[in-house]
Amino acid sequence: MTTPVITVTHAAVGYDGRAVLRDVSLTVTTGEVVAVLGANGSGKSTLIRAVLGLVPLGAGSVALFGQPLRRFRQWHRIGYVPQRLGAGGGVPATVREVVASGRLARRGVLRPPGRADRAAVEAALTSVGLADRAGDPVATLSGGQQQRTLIARALAGEPELLVLDEPTAGVDAASQEAFAGALKDFVAGGGTVLLVAHELGPLRPLISRAVVVHAGGIAHDGPVPEPAGHHADPDHDHVHPHGPDEPAGL
Amino acid sequence: MELFQYPYMQRALIGALVIGLAAPALGIYLVQRRLALIGDGVGHVALTGVGAGLLLNRSPVLVAVIVASLGAITIELVRARGRTSGDLALALLFYGGIAGGVMLVGLSDSTSASLNAYLFGSLSTIKPEDLVVIAVLGAAILLTMLALRPALFAICHDEEYARVSGLPVRTLNLLLAVATAVTVTIAMRAVGVLLISALMVVPVAAAQQVTRGFRSTMTAAMTLGLFAAGSGVYVAATADTAPGASVVLMAIASFAVVALAGAGWRTLRRRPVAPATAPTAEPHEVVLDRS
Numbered sequence: 001m002t003t004p005v006i007t008v009t010h011a012a013v014g015y016d017g018r019a020v021l022r023d024v025s026l027t028v029t030t031g032e033v034v035a036v037l038g039a040n041g042s043g044k045s046t047l048i049r050a051v052l053g054l055v056p057l058g059a060g061s062v063a064l065f066g067q068p069l070r071r072f073r074q075w076h077r078i079g080y081v082p083q084r085l086g087a088g089g090g091v092p093a094t095v096r097e098v099v100a101s102g103r104l105a106r107r108g109v110l111r112p113p114g115r116a117d118r119a120a121v122e123a124a125l126t127s128v129g130l131a132d133r134a135g136d137p138v139a140t141l142s143g144g145q146q147q148r149t150l151i152a153r154a155l156a157g158e159p160e161l162l163v164l165d166e167p168t169a170g171v172d173a174a175s176q177e178a179f180a181g182a183l184k185d186f187v188a189g190g191g192t193v194l195l196v197a198h199e200l201g202p203l204r205p206l207i208s209r210a211v212v213v214h215a216g217g218i219a220h221d222g223p224v225p226e227p228a229g230h231h232a233d234p235d236h237d238h239v240h241p242h243g244p245d246e247p248a249g250l
Numbered sequence: 251m252e253l254f255q256y257p258y259m260q261r262a263l264i265g266a267l268v269i270g271l272a273a274p275a276l277g278i279y280l281v282q283r284r285l286a287l288i289g290d291g292v293g294h295v296a297l298t299g300v301g302a303g304l305l306l307n308r309s310p311v312l313v314a315v316i317v318a319s320l321g322a323i324t325i326e327l328v329r330a331r332g333r334t335s336g337d338l339a340l341a342l343l344f345y346g347g348i349a350g351g352v353m354l355v356g357l358s359d360s361t362s363a364s365l366n367a368y369l370f371g372s373l374s375t376i377k378p379e380d381l382v383v384i385a386v387l388g389a390a391i392l393l394t395m396l397a398l399r400p401a402l403f404a405i406c407h408d409e410e411y412a413r414v415s416g417l418p419v420r421t422l423n424l425l426l427a428v429a430t431a432v433t434v435t436i437a438m439r440a441v442g443v444l445l446i447s448a449l450m451v452v453p454v455a456a457a458q459q460v461t462r463g464f465r466s467t468m469t470a471a472m473t474l475g476l477f478a479a480g481s482g483v484y485v486a487a488t489a490d491t492a493p494g495a496s497v498v499l500m501a502i503a504s505f506a507v508v509a510l511a512g513a514g515w516r517t518l519r520r521r522p523v524a525p526a527t528a529p530t531a532e533p534h535e536v537v538l539d540r541s
Binding site: 052053054073074075076078080082085086090091092093094096097098100101102104105107109110113135136137153157163 | 278281282397398400401403404407408410411412413414415416417418422454458461462463464465467
């Protein structure tokens, strides 16, 4: 039996006394592509942030690659794709510079980048179709291209597990396709994926399991639920106006 | 140019050049983090160190380095907690720092001239041993900022991502805080605590008008810092103006020139807009189905 990549056991997360997640358990094993689905404010983003240690747990435990989160140090095995690129203070940065940050987990703080690092950055840029924009400032890219930059940054570290927070929210169709292609290659190479999504779109065929979070608990864990009613219409674009975001401190 | 034959003018020039190079190398990280004015705050705190040093008859610069480092670490800890009360805590620290400085300098036997020297800089009073301190600490700051650029860029660009990369985020943040304190203190002699932030921030602001990447911005900012420091000291020596103010005004003048040149270049380069292909319609935000 293989070691689970992610093990969440009876996890609870609260914020200012308000419970966001209660008694959540989840196991992800090697090669799985797990989609965390749920409405805005259901706690789905909080769940993956808790998995990564970005949100402290109120109760329960998280283990990554069989190691308790507190003792986990092999961060190069994980590629994280946040919801959006931080605005920063206005100092320009090129696409390549942002993607190169993805090598730090592997390289460490002190070692300068070598040939393998540069090759991995180029490969990641190519895999998301941004090789021709490598020298451009990220601020000049469209939202979808910025999202692809973040995915390339995660892929540049050659991780075994990708954790993505709403990678396709508000992303144009071309970028969604490019992203789905990059993810497909990653999964074909034996990678494991945990992603939060509001809609699956072109990712749907890749998903091996869906976890639906509702009101801080897991309401469904199994095959991807079939869309019902007008949601099943192939032309239906399942995009909701966004409600208030979850508290930024989480 | 004969003025620069005098050793004290040479020391002033070398000291200013070292600071002109080191301050923007650190400042770029502060600007990227939206902490452009932190140097100002640390400068206020450093003044208390100067006052304590003068009162205790110890080296004011040394005591200022220690007090400013403690202040910068406190500011970083408040920032890392990220609660809204942060800016009030910072305000208390800043004003407490400057009030403490003025009070302690007053209690010591020093004249108001020595307070002025720290407030607005006093390049021509740099002694040979001061220059050694400035050169060694300035070189240390410069090397650290260049050697750790990928890691510092990562934490300033996206701190959460840096944490998930396993970078020692807290240690690097504290390093940045202490480096800020050290830069402020060595620059104190050149431009004064009230004008230090300008040398950290203005060259970066000027450079980013025309650059496309982080590394090129850093290089351009350091070049502009060097130019502002050199030309500022020259202007001060020939026109007998205050050196700190001259250096800062040269930096702001270079900002204006670069910003205008950048805007002009962009206008010239702008090609006539090609007829775009028909825009694809955005999908509907919501589907209302009440039938």
